[in-house]
Amino acid sequence: MLLLILLVPAILLGQTKIESIEEIQLKTIQPGTVSQFWLHLTDDGMSQPVYVPVIIAKGKTTEPVLGLTAAIHGNELNGIRIIQRVFEELDLETLEGTIIGIPGLNTISIPNHERRFIDEEDLNRNFPGKENGNRSQQYVYQINKKILSQLDYLIDMHTASFGRTNTLYVRADMENDATKTMALLQDADIILNNKGVPSADEKIAATHTMRAEAMLQGIPAITIEYGDPQVYQTDMIERGKIGVENVLSWLKMTPQKITPVGDQVICKKSYWIFLDKGGYLEVPVELNQLVKKGELIGRLRNPFGDIIQDYYCPEDGIVIGRSSNPVNMSGGRIIHLGILNN
Ligand SMILES: [Zn+2]
Secondary structure: OHHHHHHHHHHHOOOOOOEEEOOOOHHHOOOOEEEEEEEEEEEOOOOOEEEEEEEEEEOOOOOOEEEEEEOOOOOOOHHHHHHHHHHHOOOOOOOOOEEEEEEOOOOOOHHHOOOOOOOOOOHHHOEOOOOOOOHHHHHHHHHHHHOHHHOOEEEEEEOOOOOEEEOEEEEEOOOOHHHHHHHHOOOOOEEEEOOOOOOOOOOOOOOEOHHHHHHHOOOOEEEEEEOOOOOOOHHHHHHHHHHHHHHHHHOOOOOOOOOOOOOOEEEEEEEEEEOOOOEEEEOOOOOOOEEOOOOEEEEEEOOOOOEEEEEEOOOOEEEEEEEOOOEEOOOOEEEEEEEEOO
16 A cells, blocks of 8 residues: 555656666567566766667567657657657557557657767668667667567658658658558658668668668568657647557557548659758748749848849659758758659
8 A cells, every 4th residue: 555655656757667678578578568668778978878768568469569660860759759649549458469669769869959879970871780880880780689670560750850841751662562551551641652772782881771771671661751850740740640550450450440541642752952052042832732843942042132043843743841941051952852653
C-alpha cells in the first residue's frame, strides 16, 4: 500500500525510473506489454552514456517487428509525436508482433535544436557507419547493430530542414511490393518513387541513408517527410499516425480496418532548383501546387528592393517543398520540384 502511494505521484509526473539497457532483447519481454528503455549507444565527453529512448510494444507474438524511427535529424520533430501517439492509441490485447519506436534517434542534437550530429555530420548519410570510425560513424554503427538488426519493416520519419517547408511526402521504392504498399497506405500528398539504394558501382564508396541500409539488408523501409522543422504540427501528426496504423493493419498486427486515404500524386523523380545569385527571395508558389514549365517560381531582390532575377519552372511538376526563409545566398534553394509519373 505504501509502495502504491509512493508510486502513483511518480507515475503522474512521468518520473518512473526507466531501465537502461545495452541491447534490445525482444525474447525477454513479456507478451502484451509496453516497455520503455534507454538504449546505450555511445559515450559523451563526461564519460556518460549516450542513450536513445526506446518504446517497445510486444503483442501475442514477437514477429513481425515494425520499427518506427524519428529525428535522426535533430530538428525534425513531428515524427517524435507521431510515435508517441501510435503507442498512446495502441490496444495491447489485440496486438500481434512487436513495435519498436525510437522517438528521437539523434539524442545529442535534439536538445540543441540542431539537425546534424555533434561533428557536423549528417547521420543519415553515414550508414552503415564504422565500429572504430569517427563520432558519427560510431553512432550510426551502433544504430545499425542495435536497432536495425531487430526489424522486419521500417518507417523512418523526417521533416523539411531549417528555412524550408514540406508537404507530407513519402520516399519509397515503388517497384518493391512491400514498400509500395507501405507508401500507398500513408495519408500523403505525394509519393516519390525513389530506390534510395546505391547502385552497384556507387556501393564501393557509398555511405548512404538508413532507409538504403535497411533495404540492402532486406528490410522493407520507407522514409516519410512530415511538414516543417522544429515544430509540432497537429495535422501532420494525426495524418502520420493514420499511416502507421494502416501499416499495422496491413501487416495484420492489429485488427483495425485500414483508414481510406486520399489519392497521392506519384512522382518518378524530383530535384531542387537553386539560386545562382544571393538576396531576398519570394516564392510565389505553394506546397502541392501543380506548376507549369515557364511559370514564375522565385523572385530575388537586392536589399534595396530591386529585382535582381526572376526564376521560372524548367518543366511541369508539383511543388514538394519550398524555401520559407527569404534570406539566401547563391546556391540557396527555391523549390523542390516533383515530376509526375506521365
Ligand atoms: Zn531529415
